[in-house]
Amino acid sequence: MTDLEQYLHSYFTFDQDDLVKVSALFRKKTLNKGDYFLKAGRQCNQLCFIQSGLLRIYADVDGKEVTQWISSQGYFVADLSSLLFQTPSRWYMQALTNLEIFVIERADYNRIGEIIPKWPETEKLFLAHCFTMMEDRIFSFISMTAEERYHFLFERNRALFNQVPLQYIASMLGMTPETISRIRRKQLQ
Amino acid sequence: MTDLEQYLHSYFTFDQDDLVKVSALFRKKTLNKGDYFLKAGRQCNQLCFIQSGLLRIYADVDGKEVTQWISSQGYFVADLSSLLFQTPSRWYMQALTNLEIFVIERADYNRIGEIIPKWPETEKLFLAHCFTMMEDRIFSFISMTAEERYHFLFERNRALFNQVPLQYIASMLGMTPETISRIRRKQLQ
DNA sequence: CCATTTTCTTGATTTTTGTCAAGTAGCTTG
DNA sequence: CAAGCTACTTGACAAAAATCAAGAAAATGG
Structure with a gap:
């Protein structure tokens, strides 16, 4: 079983046959650090699955x-709205590291x-899960302080904090790098 | 055509036959100001369409x-995650005014x-639209000041500001009623 | 391995926002 | 209509976070 099949299986509990047929629709691709998977203004014509690396x-x-977000191994990524409605994408999607992805047109x-x-x-159930995560994220902004949001993300996404420049995490959390640096110092004491 | 059919039509462009059949699955219901459509901890077993009033x-x-939000005429409302996965709802949903809704089990x-x-x-396309709106909302929190967020919501949802206690709008925007009051004063000058 | 660039930290200061408290305006209801 | 709520505003102050500037640390690339 490839990693993609493994993930499809864990997310969707397809049976073996379907798994193979679906994963055959994806093709493997690599992006180098700095490359773009998508640029704002262009149309998003693909969905990708991240095998390794950070986007x-x-x-x-x-x-x-x-x-807006940093996606890592096991994520499916696309500008959903652009993919479905063929509108211009609002997001840039750039490889933070070398990236192995599976792409479907x-x-x-x-x-x-x-x-x-x-x-x-x-698919609906998958979207509903994403919904819940977005609701939680919105809720973190209306009900938590910067420090609480930091911990909220940290608990759910520890791995990110070792791999990613903190300035990006600060931006995701809606605060400055200086603020995140001070929150971190507090933790150490 | 009932209002529900009208809305279903405008959102989904069903043909007349289907429209009637689907809307027959809904039953009309009224809630009095203060009544709950749903309480946190309970299961959400229904989806509602708001005909008039505020939830x-x-x-x-x-x-x-x-x-978290205030829904008005033309909105479909449910705790999606609770509805689909039969988990406990995370939200209270309370009528801010007398409310006419159509309910489907x-x-x-x-x-x-x-x-x-x-x-x-x-349904997927509808969910994708909701997605985009949630993304925009998240983006407003990470990229805008309190004042900018106020205008962002105001431009998109003018009607709310006349009908709803400002303290609730403040909470939706992640700020205090005092802050919203000061932003408003600035506008008048 | 060294030079350069990028990222992170820190301090001083300003700005923004929250908190608390008091007062006003506007509804609601008996 | 008057009493009692509730919502809103305002001011004084406190706390949180942003900004600016400088320097330290870490990563990167020849």
Whole structure:
């Protein structure tokens, strides 16, 4: 079983046959550090699965980069709205490290339902999980201080904190690098 | 055409036949100001469509109510995660005004696909729209000041500001009522 | 391995926002 | 209409976070 199949299996509990057929729609690809998977303004025509490495999702606001999220191993990534409605993407998606991904084209993605009859149901449940995570994230902004948000993310995503420049994490949390640095110092004492 | 049918039509572009069949799965209901559509800890077994009135969605954090959102006419509302996974709801949903809603039970909701073959596709696109709105909201927290967030919401949701106690709007925006009051004063000058 | 660049930390200061307390305005209801 | 709520505003102050500037530490690339 490839890693992609393993992940598909753990997320979606397909049976072996379907697994192979679906994963055959993906093709493996590598990106070098600094390469873009997607640029704002372009159309998102693919969805990718991250096999290894880190992908930073950010927007450009008056020349300042605002990091929306950093996706790592096991994530599915696309600008969903751009993928489905063929509108321009709002996000840049750039490799923070060398990156191994599996890529599926829009047309093939839309064909998964033909292979797996219960795909629409499965997909809905997957989207619902993402929904919950986004709700939690919104809730963290309206109900927590900067310090609490830091811990909230840290507890859920420890791995990130060793691998990623803190300035990006600060941006994800809606605070400055200086603030995150001071929160960290507190922890050590 | 009832209002529900009108809205279903505008959101989903069903044809007339399907429209009638789907809307027949909903039953009309009224809630009085202060009544709960859902309480945290309970299971969400229904989805509702708001015909008129305002429904406040909030959580209780150590005795303090944090308003997550206020839904108004034309909104579909449920704790999606609780509805689909039958987990306990995280939100209270309380009528801010007398409320006319159309309610559909989980079982009937899950049956829509039998009536409208392309429902799963339609539902996915609807969820994707919600996704985009949540992404925008998250982005407002990581990239805007309190004042900018205020305007961002105000431009998109003017109607709310006349109908809803400002303290709830403040909470949705992640700020105190005093801060919102000061932002407002600035506008007048 | 050294030079350069990038990232992180720290301190001083300013700005923003929260907290507390008091007062006002506007509803609601008996 | 008056009493009692509730919501809103305001001011004084405190706390949190941003900004600016400088320097330290770490990573990167020849």
